[in-house]
Amino acid sequence: MEDAGAERRRAEKKRPRLEDVAARVGVSTASVSLVLRGVAGPSERTRQRVLKAAADLGYQVDRTASLLASRRTRMLGVMVDVHSPFHADLVEHLHSAAEDVGYDLVLSTQTRTRDERTAIETLLAFRSEALILLGPTAPVDTLAALDGKAPVIVVGRRIEDGELDVVRTADDDGVGQIVDRLVALGHREITYVDGGKGVIATDRRRGYRTAMRRHGLDAHIKVLRGDNTEAAGERAARHLLDADQLPTAVVAFNDQSAIGVLAGLARAGVSVPGEVSVAGYDDDRLSRLSCFDLTTVSQGAEEQARYAVAAAVERLDQGRTEPREVVLAPHLVVRRTIAEPR
Amino acid sequence: MEDAGAERRRAEKKRPRLEDVAARVGVSTASVSLVLRGVAGPSERTRQRVLKAAADLGYQVDRTASLLASRRTRMLGVMVDVHSPFHADLVEHLHSAAEDVGYDLVLSTQTRTRDERTAIETLLAFRSEALILLGPTAPVDTLAALDGKAPVIVVGRRIEDGELDVVRTADDDGVGQIVDRLVALGHREITYVDGGKGVIATDRRRGYRTAMRRHGLDAHIKVLRGDNTEAAGERAARHLLDADQLPTAVVAFNDQSAIGVLAGLARAGVSVPGEVSVAGYDDDRLSRLSCFDLTTVSQGAEEQARYAVAAAVERLDQGRTEPREVVLAPHLVVRRTIAEPR
């Protein structure tokens, strides 16, 4: 009984191999391989018969074997933060971009227990030909070291080292655009809620400072500590409310933080944008929710994704060795949360 | 010049193989393999030397090769919807649960352009030993057919077919709990915003209906068309506002939809929970945002993840063949958005 069951299970388990298909048609495995990959060569007759046999048998290629056999894998490793709505958008576009050029994606995600290094090693262990890292926080030289194993494309973050490919938007410029718009509306007291100590945060903070100075508002520069979470935004809001006077506008490091600010202000009965204007950064899904309808800066997820894949392909298929940095122009998305100052 | 460059690149590319490590130490590849996998056998001396050599060479195992060589892969394929915050939570817990039992995860995501079938085929092509499908929408027999290739564990959705493993919460009961609580607060006019035509939606709708009847509120049963998006919730809210009179409470299929309802009501100046109480389902990250602070039902992401992995492991390592259905009890998470009726 037990044995019969076990045996049956094993039999079911045994996936048909290329050889089985070949035997069924009466050709060699080589021919089957060619047909199944759509390579020119086999005759139409063979092609049809192989296709039929494969379908009959429910044949499905064993990727591990084909990856091993072909020197190439045509796989791009993508490191994402599964919790970031912006990364979700990027992944979606990376998928289609990769598909268009005949590549496939293998995803690896960092979590509290799984750090960047582990995530990247997994990617490499699967023989990703290139690594697309979304907003990596690792130090430059760690990333540069990786580049020895596979081309690294850093997305969304500036990198000093001139060896890596980078696709990003001009974060400082993006924040600058927000400040410009606010100033144009008549704001002078514009407070910035910081995003912590990453490179991205540094750039956005600088963008804020520079823009404020450009408008001669040096005296009004004020940066509140924060990070990339909603909680941080809320803390910042509390902080603002505790002070003598509210600024007329608040610019946050990203949308999540901005939403926290929004929440904190709402709770205190402060109307937005009536009393205070609020802006975020990323144009992620949350910001678009009508209940927030947050003014923010779009990073052009699709465009970044396409450039990232293109960069990988150029490295892999066109032998490019010069590093390239693509800096896209961010653009302001004006929604409900900003208005003329009270 | 060109050639030199190309050659150098190739040299850099060539990852060290097991054989290289073996040669460096002067032992066989078999020994190296054993050491690197932590298998007992090799002497301490050998072990140390191998470890050192591997580190020196920057050796990194080629997963495709080891997967191919070992009959086992110890990989669980997970299909997720990268846009769902609830799935993100699940993935995180699946990761740690899998890690604890020595398995690894390979993720595949559906997007607009990549349907469930493609996603699952990718997982299979990578030799996932079991498939953990988060909220699959495919018909029962499609899923059952898959089960022939690898054990399938369906998470979050009821399945009629008695062959597959299922881990889910009692959705009808969950919605029932919300209705009970609302009724206890004094509500009678409770409208439900539907989640479309999936199985999950069906269950939750039924939970609503059953609970209403149990309380003798048959006459107040009212179901509004909807789906799993914020937009649908907002449409539903508009619909409610157009009617003669608002219900005193609205229960939505999931949190996203509920948030849409919230947004729609807010826009119309309807206070929540003052005039209308609102509840969602999933206890996802959004619902916890203090600006929503949505009353909802928790599905126990971590628990579901652990059971899902356990189910897979029992199938794979303990030879279980009887399908098992784990139905967890959902529990109400009461937050700000419900109160006594006006």
Next chain:
DNA sequence: AGGACAATTTAAAGCGCTTTAATTCCTGGT
């Protein structure tokens, strides 16, 4: 010293597929 037995180590056979070089099979032209 001889031998039994355990501890290490390794040779070699795959895993299922790709790919190259070679072979076989057809054409049509002379």
Next chain:
DNA sequence: ACCAGGAATTAAAGCGCTTTAAATTGTCCT
């Protein structure tokens, strides 16, 4: 009838690792 040359097919050599069975080494008795 014969052969050049292209089309179709295939044999066979891996890809880098695991794993089993066998070989080797070492240890401890008697």
